[in-house]
Amino acid sequence: MVDAQTIQEWARPWAKHTKKHGVHALACHLIDTMEVAYRLYPIILGPKVRKELDRIFAPLDGSARDWVALLCGLHDLGKYTPAFQSLVLEVALARFPEKDHPVLERNAPAKKGQRWDTKHGLGTAVHLQDMLEAAGASRDTALLIGHILGGHHGWFPNPGEVRAARGKDDLGDRSWAEARSELVQKIAGLRGLDFGTPAWSEVEVTALGLVGLAGLTTLADWVASDSSRFAYEPNPEDIHAYQERAREQADRTLRTTNWSAWIPPERTGYRDLFKKDPRPLQKAVEASLDQCDGPGVLVIEAPTGEGKTRAGLQAAADLARRLGLGGLYFATPTKALSRQALNEVRKLMEGTGSPLDVNLVYGGAAKDMRAERVEAQILPSAVGEEDAGDDGGQNSLEWFTRKRGLAFPIGAGTIDQLLKSVIRSGHNYLGMASISNKVVVIDEAHAYDMYTGRLVDQFLWFCGWMGVPVVLMSATLPANRREELVEYWRAGAESRAPDRERVRVLAPGSWQVAWTGGTGSPSALGLSDETKARGALKVEHVDESPDAIAEQVVARVGDEGTALIVLNTKTRAQDVRDRIAKLLVGKEDLPELVLFTGESQGVDRTRIEEQVHSLLGGKSPEERHAIVVGTQVLEHGLDIDADLLVSDLCPIDLLFQRAGRLHRHRRTHRPSGLGTPTLLVADVNPERRAARGPGDRGSMFFAPHIAKIYAPLILGRTRVVLSEVLAQERWDPLDEIAKQIHRVYVAEESMIEDGWEGAWDNADSSYDRRRKKLRFQASSVMTSLIGSHRDILRLSRRSGPAGRTRPTDGREKGRK
Known part of the structure; x- marks a missing residue:
């Protein structure tokens, strides 16, 4: 047992405690998380997010990467309170001097698991907001940074919750606050930063930068909570020596899990990637992306059998190379298609000599994959386990074993995993941050009903907002639907509401490849001899x-x-x-x-x-x-x-x-x-x-x-x-299908048969009612568009099950 007389003051508070591993000092966990965040910064966060963070932290001495890593590390500062420390009273009494024992004993739970104290996330929010305001930061900057870090277990606290936590006995008196501030300065010093700099007065945060900070904080915390990789240290004697140890553990963790950004080959033509001659479709993709000088949407419309999957992967590799992105996610409407896509993505990785694994991402995917190497797994432990009723620990384990493809560079899975990032639910910001450094490929873009399609719209808006390029692929996408999807992405890129007047389409589409980020016209697509031969x-x-x-x-x-x-x-x-x-x-x-x-x-x-x-x-x-x-x-x-x-x-x-x-x-x-x-x-x-x-x-x-x-x-x-x-x-569907899809879905052509007028009226009314119902249901669970920096606090506002990515009106029953 550690003796309170010998332990240094900055090392007294504990962060994690288990029977198996003992005690891990809070300062050590903060440093662990900071070092992980520093390394994940260029892997997880995309170019637009990093550029925004550079602008936000430009007034401060030190790089944005250093400041973001430090702030990620400070996520658990709220554990340095009597409320948290007294959760394991015998540990706290042994680590703190006798003068602190009364407040610790006052705040100790009467029974194990019985809680009435302030959650440590609120403690983090309160102290960092106060500390930043004292340094000169604006109220908005201080409040939002505090709330974002305080919400690292999935839900951003609202300002009322934080106000209610102020002045409570369980946060401690002034001496506890001063001790917390000293710990912040000590850890900031490890990165050569001055947390109390008056230059905070010039810092103006934005929602985009805060999404990146929020996602990286949670992810780094989960990684640093793997006790098999970050050994518990109850009594660190030298903070600099411990930082070196944390750096070594973080480097080893990323190396053994093969976690690094994807580096596409210098040559990303179809022949270079797949060692085969390109078909007309693949040639059209190459020609269209020659216009690329920034993020955009590539729409590939081609019949089945033309090689859309490989054309989409070819586009992803080319866009990643051109735009400096570090990953890709290949999204499909079904698990079966995800498994097939997994094999194609693996062939791309293997054919280009990439060492990266491809992660299969959907609920239950682990059952469909071969057992992974133990050393390649990250199993967070003791995340939120002292917070009764907090599901942080359970979610972190699930995220790394079933959904880790969103965080790791290369993934193939259902589109549902992407859509969860635009549903108001815990950790949705983590999904956003995780795709910010990727190219997103959406296969079978036509295959979603009005409910899921509305979520796809919202997701594309956030892709545009974060500068994430998207490849949309379909054989049967109605022309008006294509324009809707592109308009949502463009609206996000311009931080505005979508304009439905821009998507009015009067003519049917055609087989084509179109890049919306350029100034050129869509490339009309000639079909391969194999496809033409079908007749x-x-x-x-x-x-x-x-x-x-x-x-x-x-x-x-x-x-x-x-x-x-x-x-x-x-x-x-x-x-x-x-x-x-x-x-x-x-x-x-x-x-x-x-x-x-x-x-x-x-x-x-x-x-x-x-x-x-x-x-x-x-x-x-x-x-x-x-x-x-x-x-x-x-x-x-x-x-x-x-x-x-x-x-x-x-x-x-x-x-x-x-x-x-x-x-x-x-x-x-x-x-x-x-x-x-x-x-x-x-x-x-x-x-x-x-x-x-x-x-x-x-x-x-x-x-x-x-x-x-x-x-x-x-x-x-x-x-x-x-x-x-x-x-x-x-x-002859290759020649007629575009016109026929337009007639069925878009044109206002009357098709009412004589004698069946009542049936057609009933069908039309039923269709309109269902369309309105599904769009309303989707709107009731999805996140709002981001207008101002304060809108970020609404992202995780509780609204319902996070998995509600498909309609629940029974229409899908029986189809299996």
Whole structure:
């Protein structure tokens, strides 16, 4: 046990205490955190944030990096109070002289876990605000720095909470305040800084700089709280000697976790990165980014199979090199696509000789990755564990084991992890800071409904505000939606509200690559020979009944060939699969029959994906015989090819996605009758629909449950467009899809069928109600746009579950 008579005054307060590791002095933890923050500063914070911090701290002697590191270190200053020290009374009484024992005993909890004291974050906010104001800082500067550091456990305190904490006995009297100030000056001196300099009067903080400070503070605290890497020191005798030890521990931690900024190669052309000749798409990306002289948005619109994933990675490497960024995050709408993207990003890293790991980022990702090396893990311990009811410790462990890809330089995962940074919840600022030094690639940018899409809008605003370049990729993005997304980014870059008048689009889009940061026009995209060779599709109607679908499939590929059946619900997929199996009983040379729905997860999902690729992938044998039945999991990302496609009626853009699996690869052999790619659209028989009387025409009349998955209005407009296609029995989607998407989603063209006016009115009203409801729900949980520096305190204002990145109205149920 440490003797209060021998321990130096600055080393008396403790910061961490566990049965296993004993006591860690507060001064040591502050120094640990400061040294980690100094090293993470250029890794985590992006160029625009660092430039803003340079401007903020320019009036002070010393670099912005030194000042930010010091402030990060001071996050736990509020632990130097009777309130916190008395939490483990026997430790405090042994470390402090007898004159302090009465106040410590007064503030000790009556029972273990029973708390009524002031949280240490509030103590930090109170003291730093007072100390900065005493040095001459403006009230706003002092208040905001104090509140930001006091909110390092995820929630920024409001000014009322801080005012209420002032003068409480549990913060200690003047002697405690003086001791805290002396500790601040002592630690500042380690970096050659004078915390009491009157130059604070010239410092003006901004919201952008404070977001960087907040995120780096929490992250550095978590890293420095790993007791396996930062050994506890109960009684440091020499503060300079301990700083050297902290520096060595911080360097070793970043080295063994392979945590450094990404340095892209000097040559970032497609051929340099992937050692293959570029397709027209990749050439267009290179040409567009030749205009790049600052952050912006690159929009890649190309059909499935053209190589958008690699084009997006090519763009990310080029933008990172040009703009001095240190990482990338590849975002997808689903976990399955994230796993596929992980492999592509790994190939990029390995092909360019980068030593960095690629982190898979989504809830449950750890189950889908191989066990990591123990030395590469950071496991924060004793973070907030003395704060009963504070979830800081739990969140820190989760962040580093399940979501660390946002903090580490290279990540691939769901877009949900990005969107949590714009939901008012704990630690959202950490997500913002973590992407400030990255290129963000958003795949399948069309794939989000009105709720999640509204969060995507808000996220793009903050990307523009932080100077984060974004690559948007899609095969079916409506032209007006493209302009909306770009406008939100531009509005953020200009720190203004988005202007919806700027996104009015009257004409459909086209295959193109457009860089919004330049002055040039979008590059019209020529398609590759492989894509052109697919040609037009033969399109036919099939009745939506499971029996009719099963009979058509068995009749066409029962003896040879391959079929892909994409249905809108797992119940229909299972039913159709079972009926096909019955029809195949007794046949010779049976096809492989596979069911693939979103319910398959983990190892089972990986096994089924591998099986589907072996049957329908690019390397599958020429003589193939297989039927794969599934749900929307077959829509995106799978590089598979079928002779016949059966699809439930669905929105026109999704039908195009599904059709991209037809004749995707060049093959020397196709079955008789399927030499032309053939699409069967499963929908209600038109004769049955026409036979409905006037009293039965209040709804659009679709197959069971489909209208619960997709909006009836969009399904109805798609059905009208498809009726024109079916009349011709031919569809050339590569040439027609942009116009058709525009007609379904954007144009004000009336498609009301005679005799169905009431159904169309009901569908239109339902669509408008749902649109307003979802946008309202999104607005009620997301952060507000930043107007002034004080707006930052609203970022983490509690509003609901942090994971609410998808709608909860039941529309998604049954799709798996």
